[in-house]
Amino acid sequence: MRTPFVVGNWKLHKTVAEAQALVTELKNQLGAIRDVAVGVAPPFTALWPVARRLEDSTIALAAQNCFWEDKGAWTGEVAPGMLADVGCTWTIIGHSERRTHFGETDATVGKRVAAALRAGLGVIGCVGETDAQRDAGQTFAVVDAHLDGILAAAPKDWDKLVIAYEPVWAIGTGRTATPAQAQEVHAHIRGRLRARLGDAAAAAIRIQYGGSVKASNAETLLKEPDIDGALVGGASLDAAEFVAIVKAARPK
Numbered sequence: 001m002r003t004p005f006v007v008g009n010w011k012l013h014k015t016v017a018e019a020q021a022l023v024t025e026l027k028n029q030l031g032a033i034r035d036v037a038v039g040v041a042p043p044f045t046a047l048w049p050v051a052r053r054l055e056d057s058t059i060a061l062a063a064q065n066c067f068w069e070d071k072g073a074w075t076g077e078v079a080p081g082m083l084a085d086v087g088c089t090w091t092i093i094g095h096s097e098r099r100t101h102f103g104e105t106d107a108t109v110g111k112r113v114a115a116a117l118r119a120g121l122g123v124i125g126c127v128g129e130t131d132a133q134r135d136a137g138q139t140f141a142v143v144d145a146h147l148d149g150i151l152a153a154a155p156k157d158w159d160k161l162v163i164a165y166e167p168v169w170a171i172g173t174g175r176t177a178t179p180a181q182a183q184e185v186h187a188h189i190r191g192r193l194r195a196r197l198g199d200a201a202a203a204a205i206r207i208q209y210g211g212s213v214k215a216s217n218a219e220t221l222l223k224e225p226d227i228d229g230a231l232v233g234g235a236s237l238d239a240a241e242f243v244a245i246v247k248a249a250r251p252k
């Protein structure tokens with residue numbers, strides 16, 4: 001009942017020409033797939049040219065972050081309306097790299113989510129614990145706090161909200177969570193969505209897993225009942241790898 005959603009987070013990679021080449025490959029190879037929703041999140045500089053390339057395609061365009069104000073004296077920021085203007089329909093918010101390196105907090109995440117939804121964007125809100133937090137038995141508490149920050153601005157339309165569970169220790173490390181480890185946290189997240197928003201929301205909101213997802217491990221992760229897709233970093237930079245992950249997400 002939840003259409004799997006696989007998104008490539010390109011992070012700080014790809015020139016305009018490289019981005020256009022990659023997305024052209026994806027368009028050609030994924031055109032016939034209708035049972036998985038697919039998105040790409042290029043760097044800001046490539047959004048507009050990638051949007052042009054994606055015209056007449058079902059691949060969605062996402063930003064990697066968005067600001068909470070619509071305009072004004074905010075040097076270096078990009079407003080949600082500007083992202084919609086260049087063709088974005090989604091934005092990632094609260095990625096652990098934003099939290100770790102740029103001082104993102106649950107409060108600023110909430111402001112960004114609210115602004116993105118106001119502008120009509122869908123939100124992929126990221127949650128996840130560090131290694132030390134997991135070892136200290138704090139995984140659920142950390143994930144709950146991140147989730148509550150995101151849900152401070154919960155939308156009415158559940159299709160517009162996706163939660164990405166990305167354990168920090170699995171991001172870019174090659175150390176993927178086991179399917180059982182991921183499923184345990186996904187089930188917890190769904191339980192909290194149910195407690196906060198009710199049964200219908202919990203049944204509808206998709207929960208992606210992210211952290212060293214590759215073609216070789218996607219299938220076993222995506223088989224888990226509460227894993228509804230993937231947020232893919234490194235492996236999304238290669239067309240063949242990303243296409244294989246999307247195919248692994250197809251409902252069986």
Ligand code: 13P
Pocket residue numbers: 009095166170171172173174210211212213231232233234235
């Ligand atoms: P990797 O797939 O490179 O581990 O990155 C995951 C991620 O951070 C996606 O947002």
